[in-house]
Amino acid sequence: MVKERTRELILLYRIGKDMSSSLKLDEVLEIVVDNMSKIMDSEICSILLLDKNTEELSIGYAQGLEENIVRQTRMRKGDPISGWVVEHGEPLLVDDIETDPRFMKKNQEKYYTKSLISVPLLVKDEVIGVININNKRTKTPFTKDDLRFAKGVATEAAIAIENARLFTSLEDSYMRTVLALTSAIDAKDHYTKSHSEHVSKYAVGTAMELGLSDKQIEDIKEACRLHDLGKIGVPDDILTKTDKLTANEWDQIKLHSLKSAEILRPLIFLGDVIDIVEQHHERYDGAGYPHGLRGEQIHMGARILAVCDSFDAMTTDRPYRKALSQDEAVAEIKKCSGSQFDPKVVEAFLRLLEKNPEIAKN
Amino acid sequence: MVKERTRELILLYRIGKDMSSSLKLDEVLEIVVDNMSKIMDSEICSILLLDKNTEELSIGYAQGLEENIVRQTRMRKGDPISGWVVEHGEPLLVDDIETDPRFMKKNQEKYYTKSLISVPLLVKDEVIGVININNKRTKTPFTKDDLRFAKGVATEAAIAIENARLFTSLEDSYMRTVLALTSAIDAKDHYTKSHSEHVSKYAVGTAMELGLSDKQIEDIKEACRLHDLGKIGVPDDILTKTDKLTANEWDQIKLHSLKSAEILRPLIFLGDVIDIVEQHHERYDGAGYPHGLRGEQIHMGARILAVCDSFDAMTTDRPYRKALSQDEAVAEIKKCSGSQFDPKVVEAFLRLLEKNPEIAKN
Known part of the structure; x- marks a missing residue:
């Protein structure tokens, strides 16, 4: 007993x-x-x-x-x-x-x-x-x-x-608040909203060209939505400045991928999404920020985001310059293959554009 | 054994x-x-x-x-x-x-x-x-x-x-994100930042006049900082509109105290702060929003915030009208004592202004 x-x-x-x-x-x-x-x-x-x-x-x-x-x-x-x-x-x-x-x-x-x-x-x-x-x-x-x-x-x-x-309820509310924050940033900087949508379209297409899994593609999609979150910490006048940025202002801009990741870090369920967001300004040759990672050290999703983010930025009017044509932007992406960008990702992205020429037109 | x-x-x-x-x-x-x-x-x-x-x-x-x-x-x-x-x-x-x-x-x-x-x-x-x-x-x-x-x-x-x-770490990060959100709102609407600071000054003074405890005063201070959080959900063009608001637009504005409370609700450590935020547009006579609470049903902090919030709004230039003089605003507060406002709070607030005439001057 x-x-x-x-x-x-x-x-x-x-x-x-x-x-x-x-x-x-x-x-x-x-x-x-x-x-x-x-x-x-x-x-x-x-x-x-x-x-x-x-x-x-x-x-x-x-x-x-x-x-x-x-x-x-x-x-x-x-x-x-x-x-x-x-x-x-x-x-x-x-x-x-x-x-x-x-x-x-x-x-x-x-x-x-x-x-x-x-x-x-x-x-x-x-x-x-x-x-x-x-x-x-x-x-x-x-x-x-x-x-x-x-x-x-x-x-x-x-x-x-x-x-x-x-x-779980705290995580949910946190996520809702993060999304409210992205809306706030969209409202501050009208460029970011359609930018996130465009980048997402390119990145998902490129990921599919590379044969990534559904889970990986979902993570990339979520990272596209959240990647500029950290811009909340960058003063408006820097974000919308039409002149060349000073070194100090540039440093502040550079912090945004790190800040985005910091805001997201406690949301454990986001998993890889946080790494993708943090690393989307790393360069394939190791000269990027915030950590100077190189090659395969950089999350595949971040390498994809880097190409797509740059392409959309180049083909959009920005406060400090007019948009490049699609051909000019493609030439620039090709030029940076192997230095700024992962060549495999560049290839996949160019295949995507070739197969779906309409994708870059709206 | x-x-x-x-x-x-x-x-x-x-x-x-x-x-x-x-x-x-x-x-x-x-x-x-x-x-x-x-x-x-x-x-x-x-x-x-x-x-x-x-x-x-x-x-x-x-x-x-x-x-x-x-x-x-x-x-x-x-x-x-x-x-x-x-x-x-x-x-x-x-x-x-x-x-x-x-x-x-x-x-x-x-x-x-x-x-x-x-x-x-x-x-x-x-x-x-x-x-x-x-x-x-x-x-x-x-x-x-x-x-x-x-x-x-x-x-x-x-x-x-x-x-x-x-x-605890999730709560901390959430709170940091909420504060980033308040900065974002301040950036959207330059009125809100100094508004929160003014309201806080009045509310703390009034709470002291009423002999509230240190804990209660701390809660009120925190609520002042967070009370307009929910405005993140209100479109910019409504917030800054110079014409009279339509009924529908007014409904959207009215949601902000509820939305603020929703964002804060999971932060259990905020305790009473959430009630104060949620109820700061309730009226003493029960005709306020979002719940139509009346009299003592309304949190004391919220009754204080209501008076101070209105006074600062009246004495500040807004997109849709010029500021009232201090005397005009005081007359309006007195007129609404017992209907919109708790008479005890109005008395304490007026005592505060009398004792510290400089408080309303900057």
Whole structure:
């Protein structure tokens, strides 16, 4: 008995560490369900999360349930089982769903026992969701020991889920604020908005010519949208200056790729996007900024962005000069292949222009 | 023996929950040290955190150490004890600091045993810090059981500390980005910058007249700096329009206090600041926006901000009209006392102007 209790506690301790080792909500939900199923020896396990605003429960993650059930299930306070658990904030061990006067309903075929466990996810006495467990693999009903164990896991799960929710929601808001910032920059400098769109079009096309993966292309697209973020720190009069920039002003401009990356760094989910943004002014020969990286040291996405960024800048009117023609810009890109730009990327970019001459015309 | 182990595990499980129940770094460090001291029955316990960039350890939180030691202690990889633990990523039970060949040094007087424990804080095999434990209250040396227990606590502590660090660093970056956003708005609309400064001056003065606490005054100051954040969402041509606004344009302007609050909401540490920002266009009679709150339902800070915001707007040239004189603005504020404004706040504000006539002159 004591040994059993010790084994249980060792498990709870391990699971607790496991659950709290991530701040990504999706990961945490998966870890919770996997561990709970394993421990309860159950075939079906699901986490329902409560939306505070709508007061609705929906399935955050499930094992052993069909995709359409996961997607469509909605429950409310007071509904049978999960709704009851939310309303009362108490766990539930139902021995026989067909005869329990509170929830009496014909057992659905997918459940081969009539017994189930439903435990609330409690954070400081507030219910944030429910974990439901059905179908013991032994085909026997759940026991009081099972319930105690499920409660133990749920206590730790609730904390891990709440932390991940807070972190994820902070990340979301941060990202929204970053996007508000890009709009603010677009408003400051009307050039940047259509510039980002053009560069994105070129960069995605070039990446496809180079046979990069969908994930890599997505990262490049996101980097195009965010690459000039750091210009928020550059005073307006430098950004829009029509005369030649002084060395000092030029230094301030040069900081923008570093500043963009600094703003984005805490958004871990952006991953490679941050490197691409930081390195989009590095040169293939190592003479770029901010770190003087060279060749393959520079992220492939950044090497692509460098070519496309320059091409769009050259073919657009800027405060300090008129736009070059497309042919002139192409000649310039070719001239800088191997020094400023990666030759492979230049080749791919030129192939893109050849195949889609209309791409550079609007 | 098994019973002892069970007791230990129950403790570890409880402490784990306790540690992970906060994402505020300061709180987590305090919880870790408190729990560790209690369990190890120690008089002195400290957490040293490793700065990745400088590779230096400094004390994040301590119990039983003097303030100046906490502030000044710096250690590096390879230094005795803590530096050794960081370098090797392994825990350390020193029986006698005076004879252990690795660390031999005269025991300082404040330690009445020569035995100590030092355990690494490991996150995915990376050392993020060290916990040091000295002086068992029983005045006996630490044992191998103590060491095992300390390792258990440290494993959970490391996860909790790392999560809190990630969260806190995300909050910091978010706040920096929010401040970059306020600069962007100042740049868009030159009126807002000096406006925020003026409003802050009036609001702090009024709050002092009303005898509010230092914390309340700090919140109001921060709210003044952030109250127009949501204007980032309002198109420039509406913000700077010289003609009368259409109903639709006015609706967009009205959204700004809600948008400001939305951007700030995830920054939990801002607390009341968010309410003040959200409610600064509510009216005392309930006819304001965004929620139509009335009287005491409106945060005191927001009631103060409402008066000061209006006064500064009236006494400043705006695109659509010239500034009123100070006397005219005062008359208008008095006229709106009890309808738009809280009479108590109006009184305090007028007292402020009377006592400091120069405050409104620049």
